[in-house]
Amino acid sequence: MTTSDPPSPRIEEWRSNWLVVVGSALGIATGMGVFSFVSSQFILPLQAEFGWSRTSQSLALNAQILAGLLAPAFGLLVDRFGARAIAAACFPLVAATYFGLAAMPNSLAAFYGLMLALPMFGMGTAGIVFSRAVLACFNQSRGLALAASRLGVAVAGVLLPIMCYGTIARFGWRGGYVLLGLLALLVGWPATRLLRRRGVSRGGNVSLSGFVQLLRNRHVLILCGAVSLTLGPIVGIIGQLQPILSGKGLALQAAAALGGVLAASIFAGTILTGALIDRVWAPLIGCLFTIAAACGCLMLSAETLSVNWAIAALALIGLGQGAEIDLAGFMIARYLGIEQLAAIFGITITAISIASALCGIAVAACYDHLATYDPALIAGAGLLVVAAILYLAMGRYPEPELEK
Template sequence: MSDPAAGPSEWRRGWSVVLGSAGMAGVGAGLYQNLSSLFMPGLQEVTGASRGAIGASAALGLLGALAAPFIGRLADRIGAVPVIVASALSLAVTHLWLSLLSGGLWQFQIAVALLAVSAPGMSALVYGRLVATRFDRHRGLALAFATSGLSLTTVLLPGLFGWIIATWGFRAGYELLAVLAVAIGIPAGLYASRQAGAIVRPARRQRSGKPPSWTNLLFWRIAGATMLINIGTVGMVTSLALIGVERGFGLPAAGLLLSAYGASQIAGRIVMGALIDRFAANRIAAAFGLASTAGFMGMQWGVDALPFMLAAVFVAGLLNGAEYDLVPFLVSRLFPIENYSEVFGRLYLFSLLSGGIGLAGFNLLHDWTGAYAAPLGVATVCMLLAATLLYTLPPLRPHAQLNPSVSS
């Protein structure tokens, strides 16, 4: 484990790493995921497919997520910079490909597969290790601020993208995503890497531990909780604007639900980050899981009033926001730091695949039932099960690293 100076000196030495990481995260593949419901009408028009068919196609395309563990191992061995640059360029090319769709779901499937390959290199798989090597006492909060870059763009950009898509069409929205990936993602990622470069070395030069085996029970509990969270929350956020339209709010007002979701991610990550630095992480995570369960119940059975729905979406999204802070924190504490990216890459694989299940499941259940009540009910159960799994994790003491061999 790294041994940087504790307290305020951590922030003096590491704030630039957090800032660069947040900028990169804010324009990564997660931004499109959070805004994807704004693109759905245009995709339906071009492909002539239903929401369920597009969602299922996206899920098949996410087989590209199988590359995540290998990207993680590559980042551990050759360093962050080549991975960040290649991922950002790949993401930009993918968005441009989407802007040129001319019909046929196979084109969309190829794009989603490329998105899944591009996503890990601009995620906590890379920047989580950069932050973890700079922070110990405030690691949870530092990771929270870094991962909040995506939450911030999710709050600020839906209105802009909604206006661009309404004015110039969905293709212009994809073109803007491509520009953001290159113009902001690459400089921000390189800045974070350069600021952390004095203490981050490729693992091939300092390999003192091994990643956990695939039979490690602790790994599978974290993976199971991650999958359940993503099935519920990714399915919800990728349909959120459409859920609002179904409730009779109209597209502009429904877009506010995306901003509420983004705000919940910021709050969830920062509050979770501060709390897990001070208290047992498993209990804090379980409490967030129960709160999110209540939020999904409110979305399913609550009144069709915009203020109520905004509040329900905010509460439902809390654990998803926290999970992107919690999982990097757990990996950095429970497993050898020199294997961080490979371990996180394995978890990221399950995160992406379960996100595809949630995306396809929400849309298919909507097509079958004609409403979003059934998928929201499934999401409620997923969040409750995730809270239970999180509670069974080891009650990490603040600032402590557990023996990497722990498997129960």
């Protein structure tokens, strides 16, 4: 290459849009998505103070079903008004919801109401927004750019469980919610300014008739099934992770620290998937990583867990969850284009929300009725195998690739 040769398209994409990736990384790392890393740390303190059973607390996920039903309409708003505008409006609302949880009285109704508000506002701080921002700027390196935008999740996932555990130990569970609110307000909200780039701040117009047609699209339906049957069981199990680990012989502090292992493996799955799907058929990657997560669930069903065994199990589960982060956005863009990307993402979020809520309730109820999580772990592994098969049903990529 001579000095007069233009840079490659991949390099030019990164030169022009690297700040979008940085802003997305900070936003995702402090948005609602990281709550899943620490949500289980609030179960036992709330049960001790208010007497709420694990099933009663998991019923708050029913609120997430209602919020998930709004996700397609929310996706239309993202496509119309752009990623930056939506994220900038939602981060203060997410912070306010966390502060509301910190001030919550002994009222399940208040808890359910705030847990309804969290995913409703939190959708504006999650992948549906930031994937739209990144995919609008990248074409040659979509998978790698999506993976890089999740770098902050790995850092937050390693540090946040330890930070939250220490905060709860010193200031109580209310302090834990305040910590989450401050991160959203002081880090996530300012980071949305980095999304001010051409093609990111303003979205495209999406017709309602075109959106209705998406509900009949074979690829949309298969992808919804695959992603929801993957994330549903994983989210349900992670939501009870600390009780699962402590109930099998691990100390509470060790169980909290293992959340960092999960976060690191999620990041590893994200990076590996991002690097591979630019070169390898994405459904095959989804199948293999989902099978890995199924093995991790089966490993957690052992009668007792050593630290090393738990690390291995969580690493496999994290690889599966990390893969989903890249796969959903990439496969939507690859099979269906980016014009209605956020709207399609909204449909998948609806499916994920329903599956996650039902699985979360089922996992908690399994313990309350049987005094063990093992049947739920085995059933979760079975659902993950079904999801792996569905990925392979996506078929070949359309040719030529849809770009608009």
